[in-house]
Amino acid sequence: MVGTTTARARSREAFSVVNSGQDLCPSSAPASNAGSECGGMEFSREDVDALLSERPKSKNKFNYKERCENMQEYIKRLRLCIKWFQELEDSFLQEQERLRNALNYVQQRLDELEVSSQNKEEELSSIIVELRKNLASAQEKLTKEQADKLAAVDSLAKESEGRLNSERLQASLSEDLAKAQQELSSANQRISSINDMYKRLQEYNTSLQQYNCKLQSDLSTASESLKKSEKDKATFLEELSALRGHHNSLKEQFASVKASQDEAMKQKEVLSNEVVCLRGDLQQVRDERDRHRGQVEDLSAEVVKYKEFTGKSCSELDNLTLKSNELETKCLCQSEQIKILQDRLMVAETRLEASDLSALETRAESEERKKLLSELQIRLADAEFKLIEGEKLRKKLHNTILELKGNIRVFCRVRPLLPDESSSEAKVISYPTSMEALGRGIDLVQNGQKYSFTFDKVFMPDSLQEDVFVEISQLVQSALDGYKVCIFAYGQTGSGKTYTMMGRPGHVDEKGLIPRCLEQIFQTKQSLQSQGWKYELQA
Ligand SMILES: Nc1ncnc2c1ncn2[C@@H]1O[C@H](COP(=O)(O)OP(=O)(O)OP(=O)(O)O)[C@@H](O)[C@H]1O
Incomplete structure (x- = not known):
């Protein structure tokens, strides 16, 4: 076993002590061999080689006693050396065991560390990738920021300019503010006046609504006056x-x-x-x-x-x-x-x-x-001027009345029962007598269920062709005044469309809307010719 240089120096010192025949259990024994049987001595290889190559020296070759004592001393030292070595070996074995354990532990730790390092490495690689990405984005950001910086520098310059301008502006703004405050106060006054006006407008609106009601009542009187004015005109x-x-x-x-x-x-x-x-x-x-x-x-x-x-x-x-x-x-x-x-x-x-x-x-x-x-x-x-003005006014009034009555108007005509129809059919139809539906409403009963309809006008079975034409003639007048008018009849088979439009052939009293309209057109054409009007008719 080869020891460290410091251990060798120490063992040499100890062996020299042994060799010098002094105390064989030095106090400076290694900690591992402390309390050992060799008394804490340490042996190096050279010491062992020296010990093995030592030859007992005796002055007298045949002094066996001395030789025996020397030999015993030598054997003692050999035993001590062997023990030391055995102890050392044990300690080395223990150390080896400990080291092995430690090695295992270290190995384990190393594995763990390796795994963790691998994990860490993976983490790090992902972090690196991320960092690279971050770096790329950061670089991008950096370039952007640099561009931004440049722009910011420009904008700073502009800002400084702008600040100057803004200072000037601020001064003008403060003036404006004062003005605006004045305006605000005046606006407040205006708002209050507008509020007053709004109230007045609301009042006006209500009065207008009342006026509208009045106008509607006036409208009926106006239509009467229109008739009167038509008579006057004649x-x-x-x-x-x-x-x-x-x-x-x-x-x-x-x-x-x-x-x-x-x-x-x-x-x-x-x-x-x-x-x-x-x-x-x-x-x-x-x-x-x-x-x-x-x-x-x-x-x-x-x-x-x-x-x-x-x-x-x-x-x-x-x-x-x-x-x-x-x-x-x-x-x-x-x-x-x-x-x-x-x-x-x-x-x-x-x-x-x-x-x-x-x-x-x-x-x-x-x-x-x-x-x-x-x-x-x-x-x-x-x-002539009055006549033209009156004609214009009449046209306006007439067409206003028609517009008020509605641009699209639907009339309902109920024909009388024919001889072959049973009188029970008449009970199906009734006419409401309430104020708002009088002359405009019609109620039909089917399977006990009542259906109500409202039209612009309902002509009952006893209505004459003349009654229907009175309503239609206003539209013909409108057409003669230059407005576009379309009149058509709609209804199921046998409901009386042909009768209403054409009339009964051979019965002058029962002539329909078409001949009556044509008569009105030709009469108006003739009467207005003297006033300078010229009508061209096409079919
Ligand atoms: N108001 C009325 N007063 C008297 N008779 C009427 C009236 N309305 C329709 N009639 C009579 O009812 C019958 C059917 O009328 P009309 O031929 O006009 O119906 P219509 O709707 O034109 O039918 P179709 O769609 O088949 O031509 C006729 O004999 C007609 O004389």
Whole structure:
């Protein structure tokens, strides 16, 4: 067994002690051999080899006693060595056992550790994988963060700018805040006023609802007034046609007056021309008379001359006298003619004045007629305007009423029982008499179960074709006013569709809706033609 260097040094020291024949049980024995029979001594290999190769030395070869003692000493030491070795071996065995146990324990621990290390390794590898993933994600994050950082740096720069701006903004905002607070207070005031308004609106709403109820009641009165206005319209139209007739007669009168005026004017012109001619004649006669007077004067002067100068004969004088007399008679004649002409002129002038007066009168009359005509034209235009406005209002009212009644309206007509139908069938149908269903409701009974239906109007079996048409004619009027209207009949076989739409052939009183509608259309077409309306019909 080879010991450690420190053990060897110690055993050498112990052996030297043994060899030096001192105390064989040194105090410095190994702990393992403490309390052993060899007294805690330790032997190294060299010690054992030295012990084995030791040869007992005796000064006297034949001193057996000494040799025997030496041998005993030697054997003692050998025994001690052997014991030490045995103890050592035991201790080594124990140590080995202990070490083996420890080794096993360590091995176990090692296995455990290995398993745990494997587990740990697996864990670690998974952790590493995870970490790698984390690393990758972290790297990604890092790159992102770097990008973010860059962006953050940019944004920081922007932020600093923004901060400056925001500071400025804050200043303006504080101003705005003050303004907003003011506005808030004013808004609060407005809200309170709006609340007041809301209350008022609610009140208004209730009043509107009341008004709506009133309007509905008014609607019925309006429909009555509409009928009345339609009657008025008819009378108005009559009046208008009478006015038109009057207007035409006035026109004719005006034309005849104008013609007579033209004639008078022509007469006046003729008379004035005559007067001018007469005046010219008169002037001529006057000129002639003046000329003749001059001649008479000349002749009388000549007679005087002749009388004075007596150179001429009496016959010549007589001739001259005769001439003078002739001339005088001529002059007289002409003066008479002048008188006559003057009288005629006077008459013509009086006639001219009279014709002037009559012309003035006819002019004044024609002016009056013109005024009357223009007044009538204005009244006619006004009446036509009123008529158009009335027509528009009527259309509006009519169609508003129809809209209020409903754009889609369903009427139900129950025909009377036919001779071959049993009277028990009539008991199936009854008509409710409650306020809201009166004239609109119908109750049917089947297997003791009552089924109630409500329509816009229910026509009972005794209703006439005329009654149905009264409802339909409003829709025809609507179509004539330019609205699109569709009327159709729907019902089971034998329920009375053909009867309602076409009527009974050969019975004028029972003509159906289609002929009645056509009559209404053609009548309206004709009556509105005078108002300038033109209808084109296509089938
Ligand atoms: N209101 C009424 N008053 C009197 N007789 C009526 C009335 N309604 C329908 N009738 C009569 O009932 C019968 C059947 O009516 P109608 O032919 O109009 O029915 P319909 O619904 O047109 O039938 P289908 O779908 O087979 O053509 C006819 O003889 C008709 O004269």
